[in-house]
Amino acid sequence: MPSPQRAAPDGVPDLTDSLDFFKALANPQRLKILGLLASRPAVVEEITAALALSPATVSHHLRVLRQAGLVSARSDQQYRLYELEERRLRQMSRELLRLENLRLGAGPFPEGAFERKVLDAFLRRGRLVGIPAQRKKREVVLRWLAGHFETERRYKEAEVNRVIGRYHEDYCTLRRELIMAKLLARDGGVYWRKS
Amino acid sequence: MPSPQRAAPDGVPDLTDSLDFFKALANPQRLKILGLLASRPAVVEEITAALALSPATVSHHLRVLRQAGLVSARSDQQYRLYELEERRLRQMSRELLRLENLRLGAGPFPEGAFERKVLDAFLRRGRLVGIPAQRKKREVVLRWLAGHFETERRYKEAEVNRVIGRYHEDYCTLRRELIMAKLLARDGGVYWRKS
């Protein structure tokens, strides 16, 4: 069984489980071992002879494979017969296909991480200390700024200037940028928040 | 592109290719990166912010993923947009299912490796220097010995003893063992090779 003690809660596939699986496959000797076992079950010494490795090393590799659920072992006399677990291969093959699982496994994309970083850099005590030159970052700041306008409300130009002025002295540039970014719309002297 | 320069000859899947693939997946950070990219393409800095790693490290991981064919990169302005290569995932998912590939990748089971090792240990200048006590090894030696009898030919007991005697003085024990192992059959005083 592939490490049931750290099963993930409730449908969220455990990243650790997949990780063990891929780690087990991420080694040439272990791939060869699986290739051998794909033909038929075998005892340690046979694998040792086939790969020119020490018994200790082969035993180690088999342990890794066993913990990944890729092989199973039966004791026969003084021997240990290792066998490929094809079910596990099929299961992980399916797992690989469903990208949804990967997505959940890593958690949802932290949509705000980049934004937060930018705002951290450009905000001091709630005020903008600069206007990013980079388009991507500027957009972040502008979206943040637009968030301080109420939706469904119409502003006179002086009101717009005052709102922006709370965060930066250059309300003139910023107001223009907000318009260009289509975050604010204007009709005559009246402004309102868009989107 | 997944390293086309070391494509394996003629249908035999390259073990190295699979190895790169699994190595790329055998790391928690890289799994997370794939999880993020499963949602949507992203630039390096976004991933950096999401994983709390240095840009250098993220860049390194992305290189590994790219060489495994798992992601592709497009240059957009000064940014680099990384995208998940779902085709590659599907392809390897299929690959994983076909154990035949694994089998070929590692080469056929060297059926004689263990046998050769045993015979190496018990043969000196073409003669048996002992009779293995272990069942498995003894069977190897007996099969080898039986190979020196012609099929479809009937031997008198004296002939059997002479043949065995070429390889070991204790033809008596060995003859009995060959019978017990059902490699030789006897009817009255006449022997013949079986199987």
Add this chain to the structure above:
DNA sequence: CTTTCGATTTGACATTTTTCGAAACATCGA
């Protein structure tokens, strides 16, 4: 043209992984 910014490469360091010999187990044969 110079500066800035995002991305990559390089060099160094710490951690992990692979490997083997020696010792410990466990089972079988005598």
Add this chain to the structure above:
DNA sequence: TCGATGTTTCGAAAAATGTCAAATCGAAAG
């Protein structure tokens, strides 16, 4: 019981990998 045999565990050395800071590269902004 004892000795032999196959396997596993332990300890240590060697190799590979992950990480970051600093240097470098390339494109965009001023």
